[in-house]
Amino acid sequence: MSYLSTQLIRWHKQFGRKDLPWQIDTNPYKVWISEVMLQQTQVQTVIPYFLKFIKRYPDIDSLANSNENEVLSYWSGLGYYSRGRNLLKTAKIIQEEFDSSMPSCSEKLESFPGIGKSTAGAILSLGFKMKAPILDGNAKRVLVRYFKVEDPIDLNKTTKQLWNIAEENLPNKECNVYTQAIMDVGSLICKRRNPDCIECPLKKKCISFNEKIQNLLPNKSPKKEKPIRQLYWLLLQNKHGEVLLENRNSKGVWEGLWTFIGFEEPISRENFQDRLPKGYELLEEGLKLRHTFTHYKLDIDTTLIKINKDFQDLDNNKVWFNTEELSGIGLPSPVSKILKTFI
DNA sequence: TATGCGTGGTG
DNA sequence: TCACCAAGCAT
Numbered sequence: 001m002s003y004l005s006t007q008l009i010r011w012h013k014q015f016g017r018k019d020l021p022w023q024i025d026t027n028p029y030k031v032w033i034s035e036v037m038l039q040q041t042q043v044q045t046v047i048p049y050f051l052k053f054i055k056r057y058p059d060i061d062s063l064a065n066s067n068e069n070e071v072l073s074y075w076s077g078l079g080y081y082s083r084g085r086n087l088l089k090t091a092k093i094i095q096e097e098f099d100s101s102m103p104s105c106s107e108k109l110e111s112f113p114g115i116g117k118s119t120a121g122a123i124l125s126l127g128f129k130m131k132a133p134i135l136d137g138n139a140k141r142v143l144v145r146y147f148k149v150e151d152p153i154d155l156n157k158t159t160k161q162l163w164n165i166a167e168e169n170l171p172n173k174e175c176n177v178y179t180q181a182i183m184d185v186g187s188l189i190c191k192r193r194n195p196d197c198i199e200c201p202l203k204k205k206c207i208s209f210n211e212k213i214q215n216l217l218p219n220k221s222p223k224k225e226k227p228i229r230q231l232y233w234l235l236l237q238n239k240h241g242e243v244l245l246e247n248r249n250s251k252g253v254w255e256g257l258w259t260f261i262g263f264e265e266p267i268s269r270e271n272f273q274d275r276l277p278k279g280y281e282l283l284e285e286g287l288k289l290r291h292t293f294t295h296y297k298l299d300i301d302t303t304l305i306k307i308n309k310d311f312q313d314l315d316n317n318k319v320w321f322n323t324e325e326l327s328g329i330g331l332p333s334p335v336s337k338i339l340k341t342f343i
Numbered sequence: 344t345a346t347g348c349g350t351g352g353t354g
Numbered sequence: 355t356c357a358c359c360a361a362g363c364a365t
Binding site: 034035039043082115119134135137187223292 | 357
Binding site for chain 2: 041044077078080082083155156193252253254291295332333
């Protein structure tokens, strides 16, 4: 057993997190759901989503028997919606081909949609108590500082190197404790900014700490500037108070979710009166908000139009929703915000 | 392999 | 205020 794993396991028994919702009465299914929710997402954000999700989908069969629209409604606001869609796809595969029980084999797990090497490792170690490595952002940061890895961590080459380090340093027993420990130390002590090295169980042998360069690592490649795109949303409301939404069934951002009808040019009386039925009322112009994605920014300008008569001219992916129905479908965050403002 | 994919929190 | 981040995966 290495100093690294021995120290981390000892530390976790005294200071580690043991009462997160997915750690209570845990099983491989809960580990899977929580790990997917936690991808690129903070613990405090995930907790309420996890609790609601597990209550509705307590096991693989309940999830596999659901449908994409309902699963996405439980994912609304959490982001990276392909995670939600892949959860459903994988549940169906496990139900059909694995008798509704999670396989305890890394190759099979990694073959499922939405499960990569790190999530598979977490399911094996935390869920099945097997010896398996993880390499999430926390573990990366701990290993980078402990071993003084100076290459930028966003490079594939560095990630490969860190996977080797992660595997070489696994303990032969209590790997589940080790896995939770390295994530906890990474998240609570070995923080990106201002790490609490004094509290760290690894400080005696941490190369970065001993060279006093812990604040200089990890390194990252220089980033690119984000482009800004304009989007004009048309919020149509009929005389029953229902709202017209369009399902985004094409690949790309917010796939499978419902949004307002969008345009790249401004919406005005002049260029819209011939596209709408007579008797509409333009109520508000210019609710503006900015939404930032990882790779670009979106400046959204919404126009609310109330329609006084029935308006049926819809293609098959446009639907009128009443307030109650809106809570049962997947909505991107800015759509929810705008609905709260207007409806 | 470099990029697309969300969102809420934070210093 | 705003740039950057947080338990990655897919292509």
